[in-house]
Amino acid sequence: MSAPTFDPTHLEPRSATDEQRAEAPLARTPDGTWVVLGHEEAVAVAGDHESFSSAVSRFLQVPNGLDGAEHAAFRQVLDPFFGPEPMAQLEPVVRRVAAELVEELLADVGAAGTEIDAVAALGAVFAVRAQTAWLGWPAQLERELLQWMVDNHEASRSGELARTAEVAERFDAIIRSVVAPRRALGDHAPADVTTALMRVRVPLPGLPGDPGRELRDEEIVSVLRNWTGGDLGSIALCIGVLLTGIARAPQLAERLRVGTDEEAAAIIDELLRIDDPFVANRRVATCPVTVAGHEIGAGERVQIHWTSANRDERVFPDPEAFDPAAHAEHNLVYGTGRHVCPGRPLATLELRVALQELLAVADVAPAPTPGEREIAPVGGWAHAPVVLTPRG
Template sequence: MSDPGPPARCPASSGPPTWHVTRHADVVAVAQDARSFSSAVSRHLQIPNGLDGAEHARFRPLVESFFTEDRMDALEPDLRAIAAEVVRSLPRDHPVETVADLGRPFAVRATCTWLGWPDSLETTLLDWMRDNHAATRSADHTRTSEVAARFDAIITELTRVRRDAGEAAPGDVTTELTQATVDGRPLEDAEIVSILRNWTAGDIASVALCVGVVVRYLADHPDVQEQVRRSRHDRGALERAIDEMLRIDDPFVANRRVVAEPTEIGGVALDRGDRLQLRWTAANRDPARFGDPDAYRPEENAPHNLVYGTGPHVCPGRSLATLELRVVLEEVLDATTRIDSVGQVVREDPPLGGYASAPVVLRTDASTTGAGSGISAGAPSR
């Protein structure tokens, strides 16, 4: 394999050029230099990932306060119960879609439980995820704006109910956010919507895609699956295993930056206003950093893994995503004796990562084999 190379200009860009940054070292350099590379890239308010400098510093502690170790420990039993229920509902010895049947239902229910949202929203959110994916793939700004407005309306109604209830509002994360302050003032409605959008609109889909990548990877790599099964009660080892599988096939494709002052990266001169795409998936497979990017080395690669980003804008919700993925994988492993590959995987269309379809068969009898059932693994298709 060859080096991914220095930043390359997108040939289809208009106006200020867009550069795709793919090398691990260059992606890290950009992500860690918030002075030269601004995160204020959207026309919509994005808290905290679209803020820079002092503004980012004001909101970041508030956001991080919802992802503390104590909060995650308290949430874990509820998430485990959801994961166990979803896994129990899946058939054994028949194909199961890791994203549609496992990842999405778990991610939506987990998010609703965490935020205190009603179970009745599950279908609404699943429908919205489907429409949002389609709008994202279309690259039609009118379409994506309409889908975003639908989601904002859902959030606005949830927060309105809590504001109207006053002291009778439920004691959940969403109520707590409506009562939060920054610099001694209450959050504005637009700020609350932005934070909740960040926590849900992207994270539900991302967790679902991650579940698909991890479970299918284990099915495709029986040796790794056996190793993970032996160490599944070691929390740290299991979390490093998940991170490494996601490094190898990273569904978090890219983030944007805009050049704030003339600079250079990877030997390429950049002007103020130039746009960048930080290609996390490519950086996480850079042979200059990882050698063979397909080699499964969770301990060795952990310090350089960029699944959750790096620098001042590193994902503040990493602890929640890690908890969700660990719990759902533990429940899958505890409920099965083996996970087998079946059929072909179908990749998501750019700009999404991960799988649109990644079927597996969940086994509870070690004597049952994929070959005996007449089902065999297939190569990826597009």
């Protein structure tokens, strides 16, 4: 029996896969890409690093496009950037960024409140300011990065290679503009995350005890592209999902105001599970391998659909039910396996602090304007209107 045909291109990922998953946990696009919709199957594919390679792009992608020992070597030196200590040091910085933005949004707002688009007005601006503060980039890059986010989004929706190549090149130029001055300053470069990344030495696989080698320029650009390019949009979309969820369930706002940071993180993870805007990642089969009773041939392309897996009724009997404690163990918002998101502590920190700072001074309610859902390759809300009202 062949897998059902399903083409997620340009569809709203959540509703489209809810329907498709009911038929089977694995589908195939007309051009032959396998789409893994089921939870068990997503975990199996993401966990089978021998049969599924992450080297899916013709461009260098550090670390996400690497496999095996080379991937492990990069993760070993890059993961500490998201360790508990750097995150604790960053928290007051991100908190200040969030508080200032909230103050700007609420300036001159009366008791009737103001309607904002949570994605554009709060999410995108906060993402750019928080990431540039983290990396030590100049605040003047804000406008350029915000415009880049809009153009990147349009280009990936268009599916036109020339447009995606142009925005990718523009982003690399931004990154080179922050790397070049640090190179020129040598030992006098500012002590920030970007400089620290440029000084990383990656161990050489198979040579334990060896001091390793410095990252090449194209590797530094690739890591920074990964840390910002993909992430800015994800943080903005996550904010849209979170504020829409909180507007609809005001008791969550209260739990976020009075609860611990751990409770806040659990609420965030569960809202994102229900409506995961980080939709999918790609793999390529290295050998014939069976998934959900279908043989995937060597060289065939596979898409792990996290948004769908996070709503699989076989694991979450009512995918809409909000139950952080029951669902945390199976939550796949940040992936699983060796490529599991290293940036999760940073993402959680940014999202938690943004919500805490906003909810300390404002109530969030549904807006009269209807929201607009996103379409693949991203999910969540394209526009998430909510009404902010100053508290007290």
